Each structure stands twice: as structure tokens, then as C-alpha cells.
Amino acid sequence: MTSTTTGPAPTGPAPTGPATPDSPVPGLVVTRLGLVDYTEALAAQRALHARVADGEAPDTVLLLEHPSVYTAGKRTNSWDRPVDGTPVVDVDRGGRITWHGPGQIVGYPIITLPEVRRDRPADVVAHVRRVEQVLIDVCAEFGLATERVDGRSGVWVREDARGPDRKVAAIGIRVARGVGLHGFALNCDADLAAFDKIVPCGISDAGVTSLSRELGRQVTVAEALPVVERHLPTLLG
Template sequence: MELVDLGAGRRLVPYEEAWALQREIHGEVADGSRPDTVLLLEHESVYTAGKRTAPWDRPVDGTPVVDVDRGGRITWHGPGQLVAYPLVRLREPVDVVAYVRALESAVMTVCSRLGLATARVEGRSGVWVLGDESRADGTPPRRDRKVAAIGVRVARGVTMHGVALNCDPDLGAFGRIVPCGIDDADVTSLAAELGRDVTVTEALPMLGEELVAAVGPLARVEEIIG
């Protein structure tokens, strides 16, 4: 599996540029002319809407949104968020749920390595920091908080889209939308939870390593046609 760093921490990639590159590599992986590939990058600020996005999820101020063909609803990408797009040919029979769980496991391991305990939430994709039922200092309990969003598509047996891990973004960007269509939970970041700077540069090698470990067993092994 090939890891391709598109300059995360050094360059912000326009969404349309990365989307075009995804489609190109997806075709090559599907045709057997390229090995499974994971793109690692940091986007320019953009809202993207999956196929299940409702009108009321969108920005109230009319901010432009890019409609995409992944699952899920609306989310934000931008500076301080590490994005991974695995383009992987899955073993048959294709099990999309198992693939999503593998992505979650990879991110949860990265968070653990950085010192943050995370969990899955029943019925919701992504990686979460669980809320508090009560707090010793008397402050109001916190709700569940999503630290990483996941949205995928599988076409011709090959995955597209992927994972967005909030390292140290401006979380205010999520306040203009209903992130992932969920209005009874919040969005957080590694930096906010750990109380220190956590850059995309720090998280990138860990995420690449853990994605290879988690997704690799689900990949279909084939000879590359050259």
C-alpha cells in the first residue's frame, strides 16, 4: 500500500484538485495498474455534502458547499484537519461496514498513541470522545464530541473518500452547519481535548501507519499490471 503525502502541514490542497486526483487513482487501482494508495493531505477551507445531506444541514449564511458522492451528510475540511483518502481494492465479498470499522480503529489507535481515549457511538460513524454524565467541579456535563469524521464510497470494489481527523482546526467552522446532520453532539479536536498543540505534521505518520495496519487485511491482493 502506497502512502502519498500531498504536503499536509506545508500546503493546503483545494478540494476539487484532490477530488480529481482521487478519481484518477481510483481508476488506476480498479484497473490493476496501480497499487492500493492512501492520500494524506490538508484541505483549503471547504464544506462538502454527502448524499444524505438535508437542506437544513447547510450553512445558514449561504456559504458555498461542494456536493460529493460519498455517504453521510455535510462536514467541513480545512487547515488543522488531517485528511486521509484510502483508494483500496477490497477483498470479495466487499464488506463496507468492516471497512468503516477498520478506519475507525486506525484513528482510535492514533488518538490513543497521542494520549486521548476515544470510542465508537452506536448508530453513528466516526471517532468520538464520550461526554460526561456529571463533573466533580460542578460545571455542566459535556456532550459526546466527534474528533474524526468518516465518509466513504466503494465503486468497482475500490474505496474512495475516507477520514478527517481534527488536529488543531478552528472549530468555529463547524458552527455554521449541522455537522454530519447530528445536532445533539459536538465537534472537538485533538488539541482541544489534550490541551496542547497537536499539528497535522505530528499526526500524519501515525495515521498513515495505522491505516496500513487496519485496512491492509481487508485489501484484495492482486498482481499489478505493468
């Protein structure tokens, strides 16, 4: 099935609708949701996850933005959190604390892992590597070289004359019943000052960046969305 849809967060039947001609994604339903409150999106992806795991909905990737919010994964320490007491949403994904907000593409791949489709155990590490590869390839299409960094989640611009290692995309994943939950966040033209209140992903000796900052021009979510969609088939292994 190939479909790209737009509309409200899916809380009932799986999202379907007319394909967007410039962004077909074979094997996936890709739904652009626009700006969605984090807790609403979390409820929607959990409901969709149950339907995908039960075989009642196809593999789906939700692409959206959130209003400004901090979320904390299971490994978050107290000293990672905002020192001013800013509220944080605790969630059941991997990783530590991060920020979501306008100017950032958030992607939730609610998909059956390829290993499970082949009657093998779910390989969470391999799933994370595929998500990383999607983001590395997206950045490369924009002309930005990024890498994985051993022992650190996400996708990174390596240390250079402009500064130390800096993260352009964060990843936090959970897999249940062989189906993924949560996903990635790619900074396009987000206000990076929001990261100053926290220790992003628990990493204190590196920075955070965006496509816009690295490329020296504005890269909007609207410009980056079709590029992300082109590389999503990598998730299917």
C-alpha cells in the same frame, strides 16, 4: 510495496518515490500532498481510483489538508447546510455535511478492500470499521480515549464533565468496483468555529472537538501524520 512520497496531487501515473524512513507502511503507497484544493483532490482520487480498480496502480492512501471547504454527502438535508448560504461541494460519498480545512488531516484510502482481494463481495461496513479503528488507535497513541457510537459515524470522545459526546474524526466512504473512495478527517489543531455554520454530519445533539482541545496542547498535522501512517496497515485487514 512500501513508499511514502510527497508532491502534487496524482493525476497521472501512481505516485512513487523515496520512502520516508520513519513512516514505512507495508503493502501501501502513502502520499503526503500538503494543502490541496478540494475539487483538485477529488479529481485526483477519482483518477487514481480508476487505475487501482484496473490493476494499473497499487493501493494508495493520500494524506493532505484542504483550504476551508464544506462538503455534503448523499444523505445531507437542506437544514444541515450553512444558513448564510456559504457554498457547499456536493459529493458522492456516504454521510452528510462536514467541514475540511487547515489543521485537519484528510485521508483518502484508495485501496482494494480485503474481502475483494480474497474473492469475496466488498464489505463496506467492515471497511468503515477498519477506518474507525485506525483513528481510534491514533487517538490512543496520543493518550486520548475514543470510541465508536452506535448509529453515528466517525470517532468520538464520550460525554464527560467537559461536555457531551464530541466527534474528533469524521468518516465518509464510497466503494466502487471493490475499491474505496473518500475517507476520513482527523481534527488536529483546526479552527473548530467553522463547524458552527452547519449541523456536522447531521448530528445536532453532539459537539466537535480536536486532539489539541482534548489534550490541552497543540497537536499539529506534522506531529500527527507519522502516527496516522503507523496505523494505516489496519486498513488492509
